[in-house]
Amino acid sequence: MFKSQLINVVFAAALLGLTATAAHAETASLTVVCDNLKPQGKVMIAIYDSQAGYDGDKAVSYAMADVTSSQAKVTVELAPGEYGLKMFHDIDGDGRMGMNPFGMPTEPFAFSNNAKGNMGPATWDAARFTVTAPETTQNIAF
16 A cells, blocks of 8 residues: 555656646746826736637736826736737726626727727737747737
C-alpha cells in the first residue's frame, strides 16, 4: 500500500510540475488605450479568443480602467494569439451597459480595431487582431 501511495505522490508532483510549467508559457502584454472619453466612470472590457466566444459572449478575460481624463489605459497579460474586444464606457458606474427601452445602448461602446457594428456588435472578422510578444497595443476611439 505504501508503494501505491508513493507512486500517487510522485505522479501528483509531476502533474503539478507540468501545470506550473504550462502556467509559465509565453505571455504577451496587451495594452488598450481608449480616447475621447468623458472623465468619469470606468471603461469595461471583455476579451475573447475565438469567434465562438465572441459571438456567444463568453469572454476569456475582463479588464477595467478608471476614467479620470479623456484617455484611459489598461494592460493585461495574455497568451499570444487572436483576440477580439468588446467594451463600453460605464459613465454612471453601475457596472452594466445602459440601454433604452428598445435595447439600444445609451452609454458609449467600442470594439477592437475600431470596428463598427451594423444593428449589433462588430463582427469577429472586423474586430479580431493578433497579440504577439512582448507587447501589442490597441488604440480605441470612443
